[in-house]
Amino acid sequence: MSPVVAAEPDPHTARYFWGIQFEEFEYRYSDSDEEVASWDGDAFYGTDELKLRWLGKGEYGIDERAYETLENQLVLQTPISDFFDAKAGVRVDTPEGPDRTYGVLGIAGLAPYWFEIDASLYFGEGGQAMTELDVEYEWLLTNRWIVNMGLDATYAFSEDRAIGIGRGLSSTELGLRLSYDLIDRTLSPYVGVVHEKAYGDTRDLAREDAESTEEWYAVAGVRWMF
Amino acid sequence: MTVFRRLLAGLSTLVLPAYGLAAEYNLTVDRVTIDTGDFVKEGIGYNGASPGPVLRFKEGENVTINVTNNLDEMTSVHWHGLILPFTQDGVPGVSYPGIRPGETFTYQFPIVQSGTYWFHSHSGFQEPNGAYGAIVIEPRDADPVAFDREYVVQLTDKHPHDGDRIMRNLKMMPDYYNRQQLTVGDFVSEARDRGFWATMKDRMMWGDMRMMKADVEDVQGFTGLINGHGPAQNWTGLFRPGERVRLRFINSSAMTYFDVRIPGLTLTVVEADGNRVRPVPVDEFRIGVAETYDVIVEPRDDRAYTIFAESMGRSGYARGTLATRAGQTAPVPDRRPPSYLTMADMSGMPGMDHGDMGHGDMNHDDMGHGAAAMDHSEMAHGEMSHGNMAMDHADQASDDGAMDHGAMAHGEMNHGAASHEAMGHDQMAPMATADMSEHDAVPAGHAVGRHRAMAARTDDAAMSHAGTAPQGREHNPFYARGSGLTPEAANGGRFLSYADLRAAQPLYPERAPTREIELRLTGNMERYSWSINGVKFEDADPIRLQYGERVRFKFVNETMMTHPMHLHGMWSILDVGAGQWNPIKHVVSVQPGTTVYMETEVDAPGQWAFHCHLSYHAASGMFRKVVVEGGPDTAVGTTPVQGGDA
Ligand SMILES: [Cu+2]
Numbered sequence: 001m002s003p004v005v006a007a008e009p010d011p012h013t014a015r016y017f018w019g020i021q022f023e024e025f026e027y028r029y030s031d032s033d034e035e036v037a038s039w040d041g042d043a044f045y046g047t048d049e050l051k052l053r054w055l056g057k058g059e060y061g062i063d064e065r066a067y068e069t070l071e072n073q074l075v076l077q078t079p080i081s082d083f084f085d086a087k088a089g090v091r092v093d094t095p096e097g098p099d100r101t102y103g104v105l106g107i108a109g110l111a112p113y114w115f116e117i118d119a120s121l122y123f124g125e126g127g128q129a130m131t132e133l134d135v136e137y138e139w140l141l142t143n144r145w146i147v148n149m150g151l152d153a154t155y156a157f158s159e160d161r162a163i164g165i166g167r168g169l170s171s172t173e174l175g176l177r178l179s180y181d182l183i184d185r186t187l188s189p190y191v192g193v194v195h196e197k198a199y200g201d202t203r204d205l206a207r208e209d210a211e212s213t214e215e216w217y218a219v220a221g222v223r224w225m226f
Numbered sequence: 227m228t229v230f231r232r233l234l235a236g237l238s239t240l241v242l243p244a245y246g247l248a249a250e251y252n253l254t255v256d257r258v259t260i261d262t263g264d265f266v267k268e269g270i271g272y273n274g275a276s277p278g279p280v281l282r283f284k285e286g287e288n289v290t291i292n293v294t295n296n297l298d299e300m301t302s303v304h305w306h307g308l309i310l311p312f313t314q315d316g317v318p319g320v321s322y323p324g325i326r327p328g329e330t331f332t333y334q335f336p337i338v339q340s341g342t343y344w345f346h347s348h349s350g351f352q353e354p355n356g357a358y359g360a361i362v363i364e365p366r367d368a369d370p371v372a373f374d375r376e377y378v379v380q381l382t383d384k385h386p387h388d389g390d391r392i393m394r395n396l397k398m399m400p401d402y403y404n405r406q407q408l409t410v411g412d413f414v415s416e417a418r419d420r421g422f423w424a425t426m427k428d429r430m431m432w433g434d435m436r437m438m439k440a441d442v443e444d445v446q447g448f449t450g451l452i453n454g455h456g457p458a459q460n461w462t463g464l465f466r467p468g469e470r471v472r473l474r475f476i477n478s479s480a481m482t483y484f485d486v487r488i489p490g491l492t493l494t495v496v497e498a499d500g501n502r503v504r505p506v507p508v509d510e511f512r513i514g515v516a517e518t519y520d521v522i523v524e525p526r527d528d529r530a531y532t533i534f535a536e537s538m539g540r541s542g543y544a545r546g547t548l549a550t551r552a553g554q555t556a557p558v559p560d561r562r563p564p565s566y567l568t569m570a571d572m573s574g575m576p577g578m579d580h581g582d583m584g585h586g587d588m589n590h591d592d593m594g595h596g597a598a599a600m601d602h603s604e605m606a607h608g609e610m611s612h613g614n615m616a617m618d619h620a621d622q623a624s625d626d627g628a629m630d631h632g633a634m635a636h637g638e639m640n641h642g643a644a645s646h647e648a649m650g651h652d653q654m655a656p657m658a659t660a661d662m663s664e665h666d667a668v669p670a671g672h673a674v675g676r677h678r679a680m681a682a683r684t685d686d687a688a689m690s691h692a693g694t695a696p697q698g699r700e701h702n703p704f705y706a707r708g709s710g711l712t713p714e715a716a717n718g719g720r721f722l723s724y725a726d727l728r729a730a731q732p733l734y735p736e737r738a739p740t741r742e743i744e745l746r747l748t749g750n751m752e753r754y755s756w757s758i759n760g761v762k763f764e765d766a767d768p769i770r771l772q773y774g775e776r777v778r779f780k781f782v783n784e785t786m787m788t789h790p791m792h793l794h795g796m797w798s799i800l801d802v803g804a805g806q807w808n809p810i811k812h813v814v815s816v817q818p819g820t821t822v823y824m825e826t827e828v829d830a831p832g833q834w835a836f837h838c839h840l841s842y843h844a845a846s847g848m849f850r851k852v853v854v855e856g857g858p859d860t861a862v863g864t865t866p867v868q869g870g871d872a
Contacts, residue, residue: 014390014845015764019398048755048762048846082750083436110752113433143405184447185395185402225398 018045019225023136023150024175026221028059028194032212035062038219044077051077053087058095067095075104084109084117091122098162101125114138130156130165144181146188148223150174159201164209166201173197179223188223247287253278254294255301255325255347260356262449263456265386269356270297270347277454277478278345278359280378285340285366291333295325300349303333304794305361306516307343307500307812310335312832315794317348320835320851324349340365341500342474342518344380351389354480354841358382362474363500370730371496373472373522377463381475381513381535381544383448383482384456392445393842400754403447406541406564407440431569439566441751441786442711443539445481445842450535450544460555461546467528471548472496474520477513480841483538483788483815485512485713488531488548489559493521495722499811501797502730509719512538514790514815516839519722523548530556538711538788540564562716567786570708571818574784706819711788725802727809733797734827736806739778743769747816747838747848749785755846756785756838762847769836771828773856778825783816789843790815793852795834798824813839831857 022041029035037060044053055073060066075089085108093100106120116136123129132154139147152173159167177192194217198206203213258271272278283289295301302324304316314335318324325331340363347357360378385392395402408429417425432439455461465471473493477484487493487510495506497520505522513519513535525531530549537543540561547555702723705712715721749756758766771777779798781791791798792813799808801823808825816822831854838848 014393017394017397019394021398048753079753083752110436112436113430114436140407140409142409142411143407185399 015047016045017047019043021223021225023223024177024221025224026190026219028217028219031216034215036060036068036217037062038221046077049078051085053077053089069093070095073104075106077108080107081109083111087120093163100128100160100163102128124160126160128156128158128160128165130154130158130170141178146179146181148175148177148179148190148192150177156202161205164202164205164211166203166205168200168202170200170202171196171198175219177219177221185225190219190221190223192219193217194219247284248290249283249287250290250292251281252292252294253303254296255303255357256296258356260384260454261459262384262451263458264449267384267386267388269388270301270352271356272359275454276356276358277380277382278357280360280362281345283337283361283363285337285363288336289334292330293325293333294330295327298327300324300326301352301357302348303331303345304348305333305335305343305345306792307341307518308335308361309338309795309797309830312795312830312834315834317794317835320833321794337363339363339500340369341497341502342378342476342520343500344476344478344516344518346478348835351393351480351841351845353478354385354389354392356384358478360474360476370502371472371520371522372470374469375465376472376474378453378474378476379461379463379533379546380453381477381479381482381484381486382451383445383479383537383542384451385445385448385480387447389480389841393845396444396754396842397846400444400751401438401441403445404438404440404443405446406442406539407438408566435572436752437567437572437786438751439568439710440539440564441567442565443482443537443541444751444754444787446539446541448482448542450482450484450537450542452533452535452544452546455546457543457545457558462552462554463546463548464552465525465548465550467526467550469524471523471525472520473523473533474518475513476518477515479515481515482542483512483514483790484535484544485510485538486533486535487716488523488533489556489717490527490531491523491525491548493523495727496520496522498727498809499813501733501810503809504728504730504807506722506726507720508715508722508726509717510713510715511722512713514788514813514839516790516792516813517811517815530554532556532558534559536561538565538713559716566710567818568708568710570706571710571786573706573819574782574821575786575819576784704815704820704822705817709817709819711817724800724809724815727800727802728804728807729809732806733810734799737776739825740775742778742780744780744782745791746782746784747789747791749787749843749848751786754842756843756848758848758850763837763849763851764847766850768833768851768853771826771852771854773828773831773854773858775828776825777828778823781814781816781822781824783818783820783822786818787840787843788815788817789848790839791837792839793826793834793836795830795832795852795854796826796828798826800824828854830854 020043022039024038024040026038028038038058040057042053042055044051046052053075058070059068061068071091071093073089073091075087077085077087080086087104087106087108089104091102091104102122102124104120104122106118108118111117114137118134120132132152135151137149141147154170156165156167156170159165173194173196175192175194177190179188179190181188196215198213206213253272256271256274258269258274258276260267260269260276269276293303300318302316302318312321314333315321343361343363345359345361346353360380362378401407413425413429449456452461475486492507492509493511495503495508495511497503499518511519525548528550530547533546533548535544540563543561545558701707702712702725704724713721746759748758748760755762783789790813797810798812798814800811800814802808814822814824834852834854836850836852837844
């Protein structure tokens with residue numbers, strides 16, 4: 001009896017996975033008649049133990065034909081507890097105006113009571129540092145009609161006048177979206193409202209540049225996942 | 227008989243040519259189209275169809291099966307439940323390399339058993355994609371089960387997505403396929419019934435743990451098939467009134483447990499996993515993934531009867547008909563409301579010792595199981611880990627006298643301290659399997675065997691608890707007490723329990739196990755990763771067994787899902803507390819919050835697969851290789867082997 005079996009690639013365990021998801025992919029219309037295309041998505045490839053993840057966010061001013069914000073992050077992500085991952089990587093911002101590059105450290109995962117948390121610390125080349133907290137929560141009206149609530153807040157530890165960020169709590173974005181799972185979870189159209197607000201020094205900088213410091217948007221878009 | 231079988235297993239190649247018949251079978255593995263009536267899908271089948279053919283063997287024959295791979299990828303065929311040389315078992319990377327595209331692999335093995343089994347691919351997700359078929363083995367001598375006609379009733383859960391896609395979606399979002407989650411509407415109606423705060427507390431408690439009561443079926447959205455026919459296509463088997471019809475139920479699902487009934491008929495279970503059992507008449511039975519049950523029905527009326535197989539979580543169903551003429555149908559019952567997990571199903575979870583549970587806020591009534599439903603045997607399963615939230619001693623006055631508080635130490639319990647070890651859970655656990663009060667139909671000779679099982683590892687305190695357990699015969703000891711998964715017959719009648727199964731004849735002489743191996747069934751639902759003892763297949767060392775030993779496996783389910791555990795190559799003797807009459811199976815379902823024991827006579831040398839038979843659990847790590855060292859020449863016999871861990 002020779003219990004030796006030729007080495008073959010392991011057929012039993014699915015190890016590598018990938019996915020693409022756009023949580024927000026939408027058209028925004030503001031109370032000051034501004035039109036914006038906006039997105040917030042991510043893609044990953046990897047194993048349970050280590051994933052490479054791209055995260056992209058942007059706002060494109062349809063009237064100005066310019067990127068108001070455009071950020072891309074590439075991070076490595078690994079589990080640190082049952083429900084949380086740690087991540088580290090780089091973030092490159094390339095909107096209109098000066099570019100910025102940051103190092104990223106953060107955690108992402110599921111907090112008790114089903115709050116999805118993504119918290120990051122960004123270190124800029126010029127010594128700037130800021131932190132961003134993103135919290136998401138879902139209410140199931142039915143198993144297909146879903147209300148999604150999202151809060152995104154940025155706090156800067158240092159000032160970066162060139163890109164209009166002052167020290168302290170600089171901005172928040174609060175969104176409420178009602179979606180319907182049209183094709184599985186692959187395609188879910190939604191409508192909603194978004195409230196953006198600047199605070200403190202950041203607000204003052206915006207005023208100096210004659211930019212709005214608070215904006216309400218009606219939004220329509222699709223959430224998609226593949 | 228027993229001796230003969232063992233002899234065959236050991237010396238088959240020498241013995242068989244002398245008496246065996248020989249038969250040759252050909253199978254091709256093909257791309258096929260599967261039409262469920264709800265959707266049409268590309269899939270994989272045998273001899274051009276899914277399911278493949280019913281292979282009929284005869285006990286004692288020596289079969290040759292030529293399998294030709296017409297796919298453009300590797301394949302394999304595993305003969306589920308068959309006792310055979312390990313090189314013929316068909317698991318790539320464990321027993322052979324697999325079958326290359328275009329290649330024909332010839333399996334050759336003696337048939338040393340009879341009964342209902344099945345075969346399926348063990349490569350990737352070919353089995354969920356359609357690569358399965360049935361095996362019926364006629365006994366060498368006259369069949370002790372009398373019947374006038376027979377049908378294979380092979381169930382599956384055909385999904386519009388193929389296996390790779392499902393696995394990827396589950397990894398991206400573990401509740402991707404769960405469309406039975408509790409909604410705002412459920413909250414409102416529950417709040418109306420139970421009060422706002424009670425409902426709020428319930429949701430907070432589950433939310434605190436990030437667990438879902440709706441995690442009963444993690445892949446929903448399938449169409450249940452019987453012999454390849456969807457509910458609308460209505461597979462039909464004909465009978466003449468008064469005939470004894472043998473139905474050979476096989477659950478070839480990737481992920482779905484089915485609750486099977488035929489309204490108007492009593493189902494007499496005569497065989498489980500290919501082995502004859504003492505006949506048990508029931509109204510309904512639950513068939514775990516990969517299990518087989520043979521039942522006899524005796525329809526007397528000249529009319530149709532619906533075979534209704536509702537999924538355990540009620541998200542789907544399969545339907546067929548027994549009729550006296552083609553085209554005749556009977557009413558199809560409605561599905562029952564979805565089942566939800568309760569706190570009892572969480573009780574095996576080490577996650578319960580998270581310090582942030584806020585148990586101060588919990589009271590027993592919020593947990594969905596009434597005080598009346600509790601007794602000490604509940605603790606046997608490890609529920610002690612949440613004893614302080616699940617129990618309200620004031621409501622348990624009658625039991626308190628019999629309770630040894632000191633031994634159980636629940637007064638001082640906190641979740642941190644309530645680990646299995648700290649609770650002396652080992653001593654108490656056998657009550658789970660030897661819950662004497664539940665066995666109302668104890669065959670002669672049972673008492674002795676049961677006693678051995680109890681005496682071997684039950685201390686006096688635990689014994690006295692078993693003695694004081696309520697006599698409620700409706701409790702199924704294979705479910706945590708208060709479990710949301712505990713099945714009930716739709717007509718209020720009898721639902722088959724593992725505890726009802728008695729081997730018709732023991733396959734092995736009874737003897738004490740040489741050692742015990744504890745296997746904790748573990749996982750992280752949020753990450754959709756599954757494991758054994760916290761280790762995934764890719765990171766695990768094989769489980770090493772010695773030829774000739776008798777191993778007692780202890781399964782502790784620390785997850786919220788039911789896992790059908792399947793050991794290849796050797797029998798799994800399920801401990802239902804019946805000693806030598808314990809049923810002999812190839813799949814043992816372990817419910818959430820429970821501990822289940824099975825014993826195996828290690829009589830098959832070589833390398834074997836051992837895994838959860840839920841396709842996506844096995845693929846994401848709930849899998850082990852088992853290596854049986856030694857052989858007939860180097861048997862360790864009954865000498866105890868110390869230690870042993872997976
Ligand atoms: Cu499993």
